[in-house]
Amino acid sequence: MRYILPVLLFLFSSCLHAQTYTGKVTAVKDGDTIEMLVAGKTIRVRLFGVDCPEKGQPFGEKARQYTAGLCFGKQVKAVQQSRDPYGRVVAEVYLPDQRSLNATLVKAGYAWHYKKFSKNESLALAEKKARQEKLGLWADASPVAPWNWRKKKGTHYAPAR
Numbered sequence: 001m002r003y004i005l006p007v008l009l010f011l012f013s014s015c016l017h018a019q020t021y022t023g024k025v026t027a028v029k030d031g032d033t034i035e036m037l038v039a040g041k042t043i044r045v046r047l048f049g050v051d052c053p054e055k056g057q058p059f060g061e062k063a064r065q066y067t068a069g070l071c072f073g074k075q076v077k078a079v080q081q082s083r084d085p086y087g088r089v090v091a092e093v094y095l096p097d098q099r100s101l102n103a104t105l106v107k108a109g110y111a112w113h114y115k116k117f118s119k120n121e122s123l124a125l126a127e128k129k130a131r132q133e134k135l136g137l138w139a140d141a142s143p144v145a146p147w148n149w150r151k152k153k154g155t156h157y158a159p160a161r
Helices: 004-017 060-071 101-107 121-132 146-153
Strands: 020-030 033-038 041-047 075-083 089-094
Touching: 020 041, 020 060, 033 075, 041 101, 060 101, 089 101, 101 121
Parallel strands: 041 089
Antiparallel strands: 020 033, 020 075, 033 041, 075 089
């Protein structure tokens, strides 16, 4: 009996952590940030475990366009992993065909696997394969990781956790 309360607290906190949102994508801010209309409210979603080139960075606009082509105007499901310092929902986003948007971006060569925040082995393998096949940004002779680009540009950015 004394173990019931800790178990219930654990289950409750797990439910809060794994919030799921279903809604229509109304904006694609950049390759790894979208806005969704959920129950009449707009939420900003940062894709978990991936980092796309920034605006103004080579392949930044192509990554945004690729993301838009996959999800803009469509119903998607976002499974929250956390929130970032900007209040964005950090999530794995699933397209109408149930593919992970996050993984699809990495496979197509429009995002890095953000190893600092994700230990997902399938994302690591997808990035390795995209690099080998010189897909997307990997066609560039010397692609610069977005976190290095931001540092060089002096952009203050708190990455998704």
